[in-house]
Amino acid sequence: MSKRKLTQQQQRRVAAHRAKPLDTPERTGLVIAHYGSSLDVEDDNGNIIVCGKRQHLGTLVPGDRVTWQMDTANNSAVVVRVAERNTLLSRPDSRGELHAVAANVDHLFIVIAPTPAPSQTTVDRYLIAATVQNIQPIIVLNKEDLLPEDPHHTQLLELLELYKSLQIPCLIVSAKCKSHLSLLDAYLLGKTSVFVGQSGVGKSSIIGTLIPGINIKTGDLSILGKHGKHTTTTARLYHLPQGGNIIDSPGIREFPLWPMSPAELAYGFIEFREFLHDCKFRNCTHVNEPSCALLNAAAAGKIKQARILSYQKILASML
Ligand SMILES: Nc1nc2c(ncn2[C@@H]2O[C@H](COP(=O)(O)OP(=O)(O)OP(=O)(O)O)[C@@H](O)[C@H]2O)c(=O)[nH]1
Ligand SMILES: [Mg+2]
Ligand SMILES: [Zn+2]
Known part of the structure; x- marks a missing residue:
């Protein structure tokens, strides 16, 4: 049976009635x-x-x-x-359309782990999103128990050192062993925090350990790896017994950024800012231009090479 189509006038009347x-x-x-x-x-x-x-x-x-x-x-x-939002964490979908994830968030916990291995550009993308939205980022390396046998152990710790040198708090914990989780308290208490990061790094496991008694689903890594499925499918807010809120969010493979200009992107790398006005060309993209203050600063060791490379990689992905 075909649905009777409403005239425009009828549709308006229905909408007005609904919004009465x-x-x-x-x-x-x-x-x-x-x-x-x-x-x-x-x-x-x-x-x-x-x-x-x-x-x-x-x-x-x-x-x-x-x-x-x-x-x-x-x-x-x-x-x-x-109510008007103080902050809004959004992320674009594969078509570049922005979707809100969590509102009124004070802290963004970027969770990484030895497995699945982190991608520096993903971490940098989250850091840019946090900077743009005025949300304080914190990096959490979970699954500390797997570190000793991890072949990329040294690189992981180097990555953390890099972020520490940018004054970003970095914590190493294990949800499984319940170790060092109290380090998170200083950032969680009385605040609203959102946990983000790749699927399988243990976001829900950490939250489940911090708030005993909640019903929170955690995944099996072997299944995650095989089917690329996310265990958490929708963001959800939980209350901490000591005060504060944690929002768990579904993991993603790569955090895409909304389209931005090279200038906006570079501004999102906090340590680049002091050099950005000294490039020879006002529209310098800091890739291979002569007399680029950023590339010079990197050559002089004032900016980490890894961050320049990450900036260039993200920039290239936007073109
Ligand atoms: N060895 C070890 N495994 C852990 C730890 N924390 C979590 N896991 C395991 O990692 C797997 C994924 O954990 P989840 O908490 O579901 O991961 P998630 O980040 O919430 O994943 P999504 O919801 O898909 O985004 C599960 O098998 C957990 O048991 C840890 O500290 N050490
Ligand atoms: Mg989860
Ligand atoms: Zn430049």
Whole structure:
């Protein structure tokens, strides 16, 4: 049976009816997760309310503070407003379209591990996203227990040294052995943090260890490797018993960046900034131009070669 098509006027009337103000009391809440158009919203008493939302609100993500009301006619709850966001972590999909991941985040925990092996450009992309959104990044090397036998042990520690030299906090932990996890407390307590990183590095395992008793799925690496599947499929916010929120997010293989100019990209590498105005050409892309202040700084050892290479690799991937 074919669906009867509504005329434009009818469609407008339907939309106006749907958006009609409700006369039930307005209540505040925190978005915990979203599943398609359905949201898990925590009310002020800690109860989870499954809500729909007004269409014009766009995507709402964990960390969003919202106002919701009961729609008694439909016996459902509806989010009617979203508070202005302090920060928003977004990531583009393979077509370059930006998608919000988490809102009102203070700290971005970039989780890496000996397996699956980290990609420096992925870490650098996350660092740029954090810098642009004014979110403090922290790098966590998980699976410390695997380090001694790891053939790339030295490179991994060198990578951490590189980020430490850029004043980025770097922590080494093991969710499995529950070792050194208290190092995270200083950044977690009273803050909203989001955990990101490749699939299988142990984001959900760390969160499950930090908050005993929560129901959080962790994956089997051998299956992950075979099918490229993610164990965590949607971002979700958890409360720390000591105060603070952690948002777990689905892992990805490579974190793409939204299209940006060479100038914006270079600005995202914090240690490049002091050299950026000294290149001979104002539109220098810092690849092979003569009298490039950045390349000169790298040659003089003032900037790490690995970071220049990472910048050039990300730039090339955007062209
Ligand atoms: N040896 C070791 N294995 C760990 C550690 N932490 C986690 N794992 C294992 O790593 C695998 C993946 O862990 P998850 O926590 O599901 O990884 P994830 O980063 O949440 O993955 P996605 O949800 O797919 O993004 C599981 O088999 C864990 O048991 C650790 O400290 N040491
Ligand atoms: Mg997970
Ligand atoms: Zn230059």
